[in-house]
Amino acid sequence: MPSPESKTDQLASSLHRGLLGLLLGIVGIFAIGMARELLVGDYLIGIIGVIVTLGTGYWILSLFFEGLQER
Numbered sequence: 309m310p311s312p313e314s315k316t317d318q319l320a321s322s323l324h325r326g327l328l329g330l331l332l333g334i335v336g337i338f339a340i341g342m343a344r345e346l347l348v349g350d351y352l353i354g355i356i357g358v359i360v361t362l363g364t365g366y367w368i369l370s371l372f373f374e375g376l377q378e379r
Contacts, residue, residue: 321378325371332371336364 342357 318378322375325375329368329371332364332368336361336368339364 339360346354
């Protein structure tokens with residue numbers, strides 16, 4: 309049976325997830341801007357932007373579900 313975490317450990321874990329989610333959100337916003345280059349015709353930058361956008365979205369969702377499981 310796993311030992312219960314202390315409140316300090318839970319706080320540190322949630323702060324870690326929050327800061328990482330914030331930084332990932334900022335990267336995701338820049339990646340969306342890169343993905344818009346597909347409309348202009350710059351396909352390499354646009355495809356990289358789409359991949360980074362999808363990756364950051366997945367990572368943010370996984371952080372969210374990790375926080376729900378910890379609760």
